[in-house]
Amino acid sequence: MRPITYSRATDPQSAVATVSADPTSDYLAGGTTEIDLLRQYVLQPRRLVDINALPLAGIESTPEGGLRIGATTRMSDAAAAPEVRERFPMLSEALEKGASPQLRHMASLGGNLLQRVRCSYFRDPLAPCNKREPDSGCSALTGHSRDHAVLGTSEHCIAAHPSDAAVALTALDASVHTLGPGGERTYPLDDFFLLPGDSPHREHPMAHGELITAVEVPPTPVARRSLYLKVRDRASYEFALVSVAAALSVVDGRIADIRVALGGAATKPWRARRVEDFLVGEVAERRAFAQAAQVELAEARPTPMNAFKVELAQRALVRALGTLAEGTGLEDGSPA
Amino acid sequence: MSADDQALTRRGTVLEERGPGPVRVALPVNGTEHAVEIEPRVSLLDALREHLQLTGAKKGCDQGTCGACTVWVDGRRVLSCLTLAVACEGREVTTIEGLAEDGALHGMQQAFIAEDAFQCGYCTPGQIMSAVALLEEGRTGDEEIKEGMSGNLCRCAAYPNIRAAVRSVRDRA
Amino acid sequence: MTAPTSTATAVGQDLARLDGRPKVTGSARYSTEVPAPGAAHACLVGSRIAAGRVLAVDAEAARAEEGVLAVLTHENLPGIAEQPPLVPSLAGTAAPGQTFFPMQDDTVHYAGQHIAVVVADTWERARHAAHLLRISYEETPATTTFEQGRDQAYVPERIFGGWLPGRISRGDADAGLAGAELRVDAAFTFAANHHNPLEPSCTTAWWEGDELVLHDATQGVNATQITVARLLGIPRSRIRVIGHYVGGSFGSKAMIHDHPALAALAARAVGRPVRLALTREQMFTSVGHREEQEQQISLGATREGRLTAIRHHKLSPTSHFDDWAEPSIGVSAQLYACPHFDGVYRLFRANTMTPTFMRAPGEASGLFALECAMDELAHELGLDPVELRLRNYADASPMTGQPWSSSGLRECYRRGAARFGWQDRDPRPGVRREGDWLIGTGMAAAGYPVAPPPTPQRARARLYDDGTAVVQAATPEFGTGVVTAMTQVAADALGMPVGRCRFEGGDTALPDIAAAVGSSGAGMISAAVHSAGTALREQLVALAVADRGSPLYGRDPAEVAVRDGVMRAGSAAESYAGLLRRTARPDAEATGSWQPDSGAPYAMMTFGAQFAEVAVDPELGLVRVRRMTGAFAPGRVINPRTARGQLMSGMLWGLGQALLESNRMRPGTGRWTHASLGSYLVAVNADAPEVEVELVEVEDTVVNPLGVKGVGEIGQVGAAAAIANAVHHATGRRVRQLPITVEALL
Structure with missing residues (x-):
């Protein structure tokens, strides 16, 4: 780890002023990405500004019935909050299935959104990687790409977005509130995460020094019946091969409202709008789910190593929606 | 940009910087206030092990992937390898060395011995710190124990015995 | 009888570990934790390239960093006195992990090969200075894949540190296969595996005058002592090696790799104690591994299910300097009564360090192939898999004809099956469903040779x-x-x-x-x-x-x-x-x-039987092991509690081998795809089912005075095969690769 200086922020404005003024500075929240990647020389800030003492933690209901979750709210606190569990089970489950208990106690929700990809080439400073070092090339394209994305890829980057929570938040039409040198801003989450295109090093539209202050989840009645399905090799403590955040409301056998997003399979939390558009008004049955999933994955661009994700994502979509349609609780654990 | 931006945020002042050379850090560990001279980049794990000679928390990966470095900060189980020591000023750090009281083993420590919940012992302090915290978090169902202990790798794979130890403490409570 | 007797009975008691208290209180000191006032920290630097040479190491920036004490490279590291041959550390002689010691010249043979040691007053400064080294290379093409190596494969005269032949045979396997009424031919592939004990290898070294003290994480302090003495050319009597607590090994600390000697040299260079700990990433490139491999197996049998011939061939990469293959074929040659056997190891030279022992070295992979093939044969014959194995039970070594010093294998089948509940098994695959999950059970035999040490x-x-x-x-x-x-x-x-x-x-x-x-x-x-x-x-x-x-x-x-x-x-x-x-x-x-009697007219093996139940979600490709039962006959059991622990541990290693653990070299660069515990997946708590261990005590008056045959490896042998066979029973699909991945089951 390179030498760093440390500052503890006491008010958001000073934190923003400090980081904005210095391109070699980063915020430090939970540290689970920042310290890890600093030690590996993937990130090389000269200065860290600790924002943990800022009054940015906490969950409050909005007057409309949504939630405003402070940026430094810990994953475990957000997952356990009764209002999250009751109104947005998919978000609670996505948070619970992320990382490990210790990491969930550390990681902030804002940091979770900004966590960096798990691509082994991105995390290896000796390997070419356009995301880490623009124009150095993408090693994954011809390398080991089992864990990589099949949707939203470009010829410059195929790394999958690693966050579980962001998948649920994307399905829920959440928005990100920030404070920057120019003032406060709000981004719809689907616009907040950028596709790699030809600039995979740009992952979000924020300016340097812009600070996430909160994530707002709008009232979403359909989300009361929702789930997060995470498919992974290990039974716990692993990033998703494929995941699905889904909410479904069925009225008289037909789908009245639906929210779906995919994780693990795309370069950003992937709102499955084609699935949603296909299914609204349809009969809630397996065949329709399968057709919708096929439509969503039609534009998948896999590598030979991750081609299975195209099929797996479709099956996971069908499983998630089928489970909601049956009205049974969904468990991805073994029936042991 | 939203319309609210007319009420432009008051510009803050640039914060004081500490480091990058060694700085004096007050670190409360196991109920005792310690002062260490460390660079801000020093992790809580290295501060404990190299500066306070508290080597109970182990360095298994230094990457947040194994859980051997698990300690409590303000009563919560966290990974000390991904925590900067300087960020722990004013917070209470508890390590395995602070678990036994007056030389009497904590119930979880006794249970780990009784259930043969370790072999090489390297992950054990982290397992125990995690296990005690798990029960305090109220995650006490059998399946919750499995999941709740999954952040602590045990390469000797004493997992079934680790679960038995946690259950035995749970059932005694 | 003229000797006095002891009538105590501590052996066999279910005694709790006596080192429990230091381990649960954190007071146990592992090798980098021992007090060493003024200790500096050494950091190893590995090669970025897999083949070629180091043109220059620009250490100017590194040396300018505060606290940096030394930068050692091939240009200034004192040469070693002698490179001892590669001999398994059980021999009690020098036991280098490979016959190549780094930094003797500018040659690079594999990615991660140590090319510099940086020493500084703190770990952070050493690590950062290591990062600041500017190393230029001349890179030459590397061999890193089977596709590149297959055509150059050769049959080595000997493997495994010279202890085993490259070819094993009896009878005429071709004739035996040709005359068989039934044949099973199957090819298996295995990903590379890494030990990854939770404690990375480490050494604390200091000199007291011309005497060297090493605190080393090792399976044998004498092995460290002898190896370092030979490498550095100093008398054994001047080296003391201490290692009270070692945080797991599984073979990674069985051989003496280069870091203890490098720690000693670094300590001499800076004139103060040095702590040298490998990073987790370096645990993938510095202590050997279980090599990636391919195995082909052919079984010939009669309609009654009697084996007529076994052919078992293996292909794997080794380093440029050693002929190493883990002995995957040895137990295949001995587990069943079968007149004809043909086993061949083929190697190709690749840009890798020499692979090494990893838990159940050879048996874990070799019996996966054999026992999956036996399951296929049982299925073909319509015979219960246990019955097929009983019909081919060997009451003497099929290689030498010598009787077993003790066996217990039939009892393992019987008691393991009873405890698992095997008798009610419906043999049809793919017919048991619980919700989204298909349920299956499988079994396999286990065998592991008893290797007596050659020295007192x-x-x-x-x-x-x-x-x-x-x-x-x-x-x-x-x-x-x-x-x-x-x-x-x-x-x-x-x-x-x-x-x-x-x-x-x-x-x-x-x-x-x-x-x-x-x-x-x-x-x-x-x-x-x-x-x-x-x-x-x-x-x-x-x-x-x-x-x-x-x-x-x-x-x-x-x-x-x-x-x-x-x-x-x-x-x-x-x-x-x-x-x-x-x-x-x-x-x-x-x-x-x-000292064992090397002339005893007996064959010596430890036997066991493995049973597993799995749930497979065939739509999502998920396999979860629901329970495992193992019955083992390890001779006398000194402490049933710790013995069960070792056996359970081995069985769960089999689970990891079956479903999770995988690594491959990246083509071209020769660097490992996975070099962290975040992506090299080992089982976590939630993966591990409850495990039943049945101890079948057998009396053995040959192996050693107490008749103890050991429990460290046998638990893993056959466990992955039992799981793969259970996956077949659940789904009807044969997966002949390890690990069994999601994509293999979609």
Whole structure:
């Protein structure tokens, strides 16, 4: 780890002023990405500004019935909050299935959104990687790409977005509130995460020094019946091969409202709008789910190593929606 | 940009910087206030092990992937390898060395011995710190124990015995 | 019979680990944690390229960093005195992990090869200075894949450090296969595996004048001592190696890799103690691994299910300097009565370090192939898999015709099957469903050779006049429970309660023990400890019966039985402590030594049987193991609790091998795809089901004095095959690759 200086922020404005003024500075929240990647020389800030003492933690209901979750709210606190569990089970489950208990106690929700990809080439400073070092090339394209994305890829980057929570938040039409040198801003989450295109090093539209202050989840009645399905090799403590955040409301056998997003399979939390558009008004049955999933994955661009994700994502979509349609609780654990 | 931006945020002042050379850090560990001279980049794990000679928390990966470095900060189980020591000023750090009281083993420590919940012992302090915290978090169902202990790798794979130890403490409570 | 007896019965007791308290309180000090005032920290730097040479190392920026004490490269590192040959550390001789020592010249043979050591006053500064080195290379094409190497494959004369032949055969396998009524031909692929004990390899080194002290994480302190002595050209008598607690090994610390010698050189260069710990990433490139491999197997059988021939071939990459293959074929040659056998190892040279022992080295992969093929054969024949194995039971080694020193295999099948509930099994695949999950069960046989050490194993027993005893042997405790088990052995040999005995190990100042590898530890160390304890007991009894002041005076030593530290013959009795105090002796001491009879006309193997139940979600490709049962016949069990722990651990390693653990070299760069515990997946708690271990004790009067055959590896052997066979039973699909991945089941 390179030498760093440390500052503890006491008010958001000073934190923003400090980081904005210095391109070699980063915020430090939970540290689970920042310290890890600093030690590996993937990130090389000269200065860290600790924002943990800022009054940015906490969950409050909005007057409309949504939630405003402070940026430094810990994953475990957000997952356990009764209002999250009751109104947005998919978000609670996505948070619970992320990382490990210790990491969930550390990681902030804002940091979770900004966590960096798990691509082994991105995390290896000796390997070419356009995301880490623009124009150095993408090693994954011809390398080991089992864990990589099949949707939203470009010829410059195929790394999958690693966050579980962001998948649920994307399905829920959440928005990100920030404070920057120019003032406060709000981004719809689907616009907040950028596709790699030809600039995979740009992952979000924020300016340097812009600070996430909160994530707002709008009232979403359909989300009361929702789930997060995470498919992974290990039974716990692993990033998703494929995941699905889904909410479904069925009225008289037909789908009245639906929210779906995919994780693990795309370069950003992937709102499955084609699935949603296909299914609204349809009969809630397996065949329709399968057709919708096929439509969503039609534009998948896999590598030979991750081609299975195209099929797996479709099956996971069908499983998630089928489970909601049956009205049974969904468990991805073994029936042991 | 939203319309609210007319009420432009008051510009803050640039914060004081500490480091990058060694700085004096007050670190409360196991109920005792310690002062260490460390660079801000020093992790809580290295501060404990190299500066306070508290080597109970182990360095298994230094990457947040194994859980051997698990300690409590303000009563919560966290990974000390991904925590900067300087960020722990004013917070209470508890390590395995602070678990036994007056030389009497904590119930979880006794249970780990009784259930043969370790072999090489390297992950054990982290397992125990995690296990005690798990029960305090109220995650006490059998399946919750499995999941709740999954952040602590045990390469000797004493997992079934680790679960038995946690259950035995749970059932005694 | 003229020897006095001990009637104590500590051996076999379910005793809790005696090193529990230091381990659960965090007071146990591992090798980088020992006090070493003023210690500096060394950081190894690995090569970015896999083949070529180092053109230059620009260390200017690194040396300018505050606190940096030394940058050692091939340009300034003192040359080694001698490169000892690669011989398994069980031999008790020098045991380098490979016959290449880095930084002797500019050559690069594999990615991650150590090309510099940076020493600084703190770990952070050493690591950062290492990052600041500017290293330029001349890169040449590397061989990193099977596709590149297949055509260059050769059959080595010997493998495994020269201990085993490259070809094993009996009868005429071609004829046996040609004449078979039924054949199974199957090809298997195996990803590379890495040990990844939770404690990365590490050494703390310092010099006291021209004497070297090393605290080393090792399976054998003597192996470290001898290897470093040869490498550095210093007398063994000038090197003391200590390793009290070792945080797991599984073979990664069985051979002595280059870092202990480099730590010693670094300490000499900076004139102060040096701590050198590998990073987790370096644990993938610096301590060997289980090589990636392909195996082909052909079974020939009669309609009655009697094997007529087995052909088992393997192809794997080795380094440019050693012919290493883990012996995957050895147990295939011996597990079943079968007249014809043909086994061949083929190697190709690749840009890798020399692979090494990893838990059940060879057997874990070889019996996966054999036991999956046997399951296919059983299925073809419509025979129960257990019955097929019973029909081919070998009551003597099929290779030598020598009887087993002990077996217990049939009992393992029977008791394992009973405990698992195998008898009610419906053999049809793919017919049991619980919700989204298909359920299946599978089994496999297990065998692991008993490897006696070729050199004498020694221990020392000392009794104090306060009635407590210390028994010593150099072996370190790396999780096997040796400290506890040897205290039990010592107690019985002395005729004392466990609570008054203490075992000390992990120090070359103590009597020599070879590296405890290949499940040999419990057998050879117990033999030495038993010998020392017995010698001391005989000495004290002899003293008593010859001493006019003793109530035992004049008795025949053979009449004297010792229990609870009291020697008794009829109504006459005197305690050890009483005898010593009465005769003004502060203590008494004896040493013991054991060397196996290499000429014994027996074949020696440990046997077992594995059973597993899995749930497979065929839509999502998920496999979850629901329960495992293993029955093993490891000879005498010194401590059932720690033995069960080792066996359970091995079985869960089999689970990891079956479903999770995977690595491959990146084509071209030769760097490992996975070099962290975040992406190289080992089982977590939620993956591990409840595990039942059935101990089938068999008497063995051949292997060693206590008849102990060892439990470290046999638990893993066959476990992955039982899981793969259960996956077939659940789904009807044969997966012939390890690990079994999601994509393999979609």
